[in-house]
Amino acid sequence: MKNLVILGAGTAGTMMANHLIRHLKHPEWNIAIIDEKEEHHYQPGYLFLPFDIYSPKDIIKTIEEFIPKGVQLIKQKIDLILPKENQIRLADGTDIQYDILIIATGAKIAPEETEGMQGEEWQKSVFDFYSFEGALALRDKLREWKGGKMVVHITEMPIKCPVAPLEFAFLADSFFKHKHMRDQVEITYVTPLSGAFTKPKATDALEHLLHDKNIRIESDFAIERVDNENKKIIDYGGREIAFDLLVTVPTNKGDELIGRSGMGDDLNYVPTHKATLQAKEYSNIFVLGDASDIPASKAGSVAHFESEILTGNILHFINKEPLTEEFDGHANCFIETGNGKALLVDFNYTHEPVEGSFPFAGIGPLSLLKESRMNHMGKLAFRWIYWNVLLKGTHIPFVSATMSEKGRNYEEITEH
């Protein structure tokens, strides 16, 4: 019997288990998936927790209920990957041999990378919402906060779901309006990028929205440290921004496991071929989701598109056929813009998001890059789709893994 082992039972790993069980059967194949946690969190929900839009029970389920019958779930911490020996070492010392390995260990926040971030003010006036604990602590703070300077901040790129901090700023604007205290809150959006977003077209649309909502933007800010005493963030150039409430997205990093195993770059991401999802150094290792270093968004929707292509490639690999170089970096995400509206962006490695409709050219119902109520419903429906469709590896009707260019005026991205 041959072994296919999946590391991590989050969004990406769970999808792969569901895809592969349909193709790789006993007794020829055994599929195992390993995760140290009991709970599967719907991470996009972390954005809504601080504003009491979702409660914890809306976003937590067990890992177990999404792992299909026939796949062996091992609940343990993974201590090491030994790629030269085709072996995994678990925390209790057990070694597991694999024929094919899929790395899907994700990414998480690393506030310790920034001086002073986890200082005295951590979870008093300095919060994150990229972890469950952080989002919950921030919720408690926002319930009683009386106003002042709120700074929404990104430490450095890449981060998961790069639009989430912007959404946070938009939702904060509408949250304070509803509490009739918007005039007591000054919102500043601080980013290391030179504008609101990485792609110029979307940046224009989003900066317009920031302006409309009276949110100030400070760009090109590369933070050096958090000054807890004077409640300021300071960048390497000496620029200072004062806060009463700092909501930061700390540096995101791949799991320590990748670093310990000597398989990662400086942020513990695994070097991966961007079109095939095969690890650059080992032909029987594949990487998907947030764990890889490919220049695509770190998002659940990306993991979904990847999983369809990776399933094909794993079967090619087993049959000793050439891999298809198909993954184009397709990402789509809803951007909450507050007040019950959202916009939708859809893009890939080479094409910028521009106006159009999705998934049907010219019909929609979702409009790309335009604020609409329908898009907001789409964002909320995403949670249902996530639990009921995405994790199960079901193909979403009409939405293909590679991007459709119909009905939109794409502009080629020329530089990269």
Add this chain to the structure above:
Amino acid sequence: MDKIIEGKKITVNEEGFLKDFSEWDKSVAEAIAAEEEIVLTPRHWEVLEYLQEQHKSEVALSIRRIGKSGVLDIKEFYQLFPKAPLKTATKIAGIPKPASCI
């Protein structure tokens, strides 16, 4: 978009980045630096060369990597190219603006 530097025609994108590295030379670098109000010293040239080498070997550039490069620390990078050092330095070096990975 075309731009004339020292009588030579150079093609740049909307943000002023060169589209074709073969059009780059030291006088181009000096002209772009002047627009950014930077006078290039030998230390600047060392950093620019380092960035060009990294780009040639397809290493993705980021502030973090430069800080850990051993070539210079981030503080110095800011002193040499104030405000948005990575953007400014890559523009002067004639290489594309680093895609900060979306």
